[in-house]
Amino acid sequence: MTGRATAPAPVWGWESAYPAPAKLNLFLHLVGRRADGYHLLQTVFRFIDRADVLRFAPRTDGQVVLATPLPDVPADTDLTVRAARLLQVESGTGRGVTITLEKRLPLGGGIGGGSSDAATVLLALNHLWGLGLSRQRLQALGLTLGADVPVFVYGRPAFAGGVGEELTPVAVPDETYLVVESPVAVPTPLIFSAPELVRDTPAIDPAGWRPGQGHNDLEAVACARFPQVAERLAWLTGAARDHGGGVARMTGSGACVFAGFSRRDAAEQALARLPAGWVGWVAAGLQDHPLRGLLAD
Numbered sequence: 001m002t003g004r005a006t007a008p009a010p011v012w013g014w015e016s017a018y019p020a021p022a023k024l025n026l027f028l029h030l031v032g033r034r035a036d037g038y039h040l041l042q043t044v045f046r047f048i049d050r051a052d053v054l055r056f057a058p059r060t061d062g063q064v065v066l067a068t069p070l071p072d073v074p075a076d077t078d079l080t081v082r083a084a085r086l087l088q089v090e091s092g093t094g095r096g097v098t099i100t101l102e103k104r105l106p107l108g109g110g111i112g113g114g115s116s117d118a119a120t121v122l123l124a125l126n127h128l129w130g131l132g133l134s135r136q137r138l139q140a141l142g143l144t145l146g147a148d149v150p151v152f153v154y155g156r157p158a159f160a161g162g163v164g165e166e167l168t169p170v171a172v173p174d175e176t177y178l179v180v181e182s183p184v185a186v187p188t189p190l191i192f193s194a195p196e197l198v199r200d201t202p203a204i205d206p207a208g209w210r211p212g213q214g215h216n217d218l219e220a221v222a223c224a225r226f227p228q229v230a231e232r233l234a235w236l237t238g239a240a241r242d243h244g245g246g247v248a249r250m251t252g253s254g255a256c257v258f259a260g261f262s263r264r265d266a267a268e269q270a271l272a273r274l275p276a277g278w279v280g281w282v283a284a285g286l287q288d289h290p291l292r293g294l295l296a297d
């Protein structure tokens with residue numbers, strides 16, 4: 001027989017390490033506002049291969065315990081704990097779990113770390129507790145935790161409308177990204193509530209979107225309020241231009257900025273020029289969420 005051997009599908013058990021990958025918003029337009037104040041947006045989400053890592057151990061006492069609480073986030077409000085408790089209520093299961101979270105993604109970075117952690121808990125515990133909830137049901141549950149959670153359950157690069165929950169598949173290139181963190185956590189509600197925010201960008205046809213198209217309406221506000229973000233965006237704009245990369249943009253409501261490169265070595269050369277004391281890294285764009293295979297549909 002000829003052809004490439006396919007890698008065996010991973011077996012996900014209690015002993016496995018479950019990734020929660022970061023997302024980038026390749027563009028983000030605000031196209032209106034709902035009656036409850038939430039913003040209607042259009043964005044393209046894609047996952048990258050930089051991730052938090054979660055581990056799970058079964059408990060027979062029905063408790064949900066986070067063994068590794070984050071500084072400044074009370075365990076009861078951590079999105080991992082909230083996701084596990086939501087699944088308990090939804091399914092009526094008496095099972096419990098101890099969660100261990102290895103945090104690698106910056107908080108308030110616009111790369112969806114908390115939302116991705118929550119989605120990984122929904123996907124992993126649905127599987128480990130044998131609950132049999134559908135992807136669609138898990139997406140709906142995820143939306144009650146945050147606007148960014150459904151796309152991580154959906155598990156594919158997506159063009160999103162609504163508040164980020166109306167998802168359609170989209171083709172994205174195999175690219176490598178140089179991501180630069182900022183030494184600030186940008187509070188999402190602060191940016192969305194800014195009076196100067198542009199909220200009336202004309203909607204585009206999802207089928208007509210092409211990689212590189214669009215901008216981030218939240219960028220100007222975040223850069224004005226957080227000069228560290230503006231400084232990093234300006235640096236990345238120059239570094240990407242010098243090394244053959246694409247346009248530098250902010251992701252989500254900040255504080256991370258990113259630029260895409262068709263060649264990984266070019267992204268690494270740009271990273272090598274990062275000013276001393278700054279934090280940046282190179283990550284590959286993913287076509288699928290690594291846990292997508294946990295559900296059949």
Ligand SMILES: C[C@@](CO)(OP(=O)(O)O)[C@H](O)COP(=O)(O)OP(=O)(O)OC[C@H]1O[C@@H](n2ccc(N)nc2=O)[C@H](O)[C@@H]1O
Pocket residue numbers: 025028037038039040041043109110111112115145146147148149162163164188189192251252253254
């Ligand atoms: C901007 C985006 C883009 O992907 O990402 P992040 O920068 O947070 O990663 C998201 O829309 C963020 O989603 P998420 O972080 O889940 O936000 P949520 O917890 O649901 O909302 C936080 C607050 O932001 C405001 N908000 C959020 C989403 C939205 N479409 N309109 C809003 O006005 C609301 O004031 C809300 O109370």
Ligand SMILES: Nc1ncnc2c1ncn2[C@@H]1O[C@H](COP(=O)(O)OP(=O)(O)O)[C@@H](O)[C@H]1O
Pocket residue numbers: 073077078079080105106107108109110111112113114115116117185186188252253254255
């Ligand atoms: N497991 C978690 N990881 C990160 N943040 C969390 C988590 N649980 C709750 N949070 C809260 O959610 C906020 C937003 O976190 P995060 O999703 O990382 O940023 P962003 O929405 O900018 O991508 C944090 O500042 C923190 O207060």
